[in-house]
Amino acid sequence: MKPRVADRIATGMLIGIAGFIMLILAGLIAYLLFRGLRHISWHFLTSPPQSIKRGGGIGPQLFNSLYLLVLTMIITIPLGVGAGIFMSQYAKVHPLTSFIRLVVEVLSSFPSIVIGLFGLLVFVDRFGLKYSLVSGALALTVFNLPLMVRVTEQALGGVPREQKEAGLALGLSRWKTIRSIMLPMAFPAIMTGTILAAGRVFGEAAALLFTAGVTTPKLDFTDWIPFHRASPLNPFRPAETLAVHIWKINSEGLAPDAPEIAAGASAVLILIVLLFNFGARWLGRAIYRKFTSTK
């Protein structure tokens, strides 16, 4: 076969595969939106769910998902980025560091239900955190940490050695070089990793069933002091997230309009993930431009 023909065939096949994946993805999103969009209304987004009557909403669940995302990221980002910096810049070549790397890899392919059970035993029972947002956030941290560590490590590893050396040769300390030269360059990649992690937090249900719980107490949306019991910001209350809610009403929902609510909630979930992705990407680019003064 002539190289030109072979090249054409290979290109065609790759385009075909890529197109097929795009088609599945687009079809899935279109189907979810088509089924769910018409159930979305202001009332649906803001009112609490009904257990046996029609007309329930997803207000508290939506709030829980967003709040849990924030809490998880507050724990995950510093830990993950810190560990990633250590692994890529400070850890010496040593059997122990290779072992840690292996553990991180294994952890990242752990089934989330197992992490949920781990959270139940450790955070909920042993630490006495009960079914709460904090337990959920910690479980999701276990779930997301490997991703953040690996992404940070790779992002820093991708910074050219000459950039690092240029910083060191100016007489900057290692930490200053990492912080002011390497991290800004690695920022877009770390941002992408963070978005991936955030998307997983938003869509995760299994790890939350036994940690954040499947119920939400009555919330008083006028009370924003985190230490009050009925405050939505209270991190020690149980919190059913949107993904868990979808699972629950699909499996044991008693309301007559449960299928519609599940469809609407799914559409909301996917819309938020999309919105979050685009927003974070835009933000990442903007910050990168600011750091590097590229126009």
Added chain:
Amino acid sequence: MSETALYTKELSVFYGGKPAVRKISLTFPERRVIALIGPSGCGKSTFLRSLNRMNDGIPGARVEGEIWTEGRDINDPNTDVVLLRQKIGMVWQKPNPFHKSIYENVAFGPRSHGVKDKRMLDEIVESSLRRTALWDEVKDRLHRSALALSGGQQQRLCIARSLAVKPRILLMDEPASALDPVSTAKIEELIAELKRDYCIVIVTHNLYQAARVSDKTAFFLSGSLIEYDETQKMFTNPANRATDDYISGRFG
């Protein structure tokens, strides 16, 4: 003869146990350009990189011997490597400006070392860029990205960046080999200009360049120093046979 800026005593560098540089003793006088020449893999870049301890970051690299400057041994465990590197600037083969604005590239070093005053920083930036003959070309776009500059401009920016922290010695690792002839000529002019204040050690593959810019030349072969003398003598009447063969193009 002027004073000594730096000298090495029996300096060896090993990569994973294998010697890349063998027991080299060299003396670099102040306000002179010293060229390190030799075929690829002869250890001249490795030697250069050990002078500001850049090999610290390379896994498996080990340095033996002494490097003395300003009355202290660079490899002494008590030497503050961060302080040391402020005194010994470095320029790489491929221009590597920071992914920041032109202004920031130069101001970054001095600011990190505690110069906070905006006026003083402006002055350092201007004088550093003037010294590298870059000021007139970039003064209207100081706050644009340095990556938009041409390769030759980027390299002169990198030199300005090292000058901004007031070093005494500049190490240059083939600073012009990735540049076009016009930019190369500018870098060479710059080197001739800078040697009034700095000791410049330059690694080069270009023998003509070594002959043009340097006062002294050291010839390396297989990690050993073969000959070190005034450039003029090295290029017209070398003492060693191998030097003669290399310089007249019989190998390497």
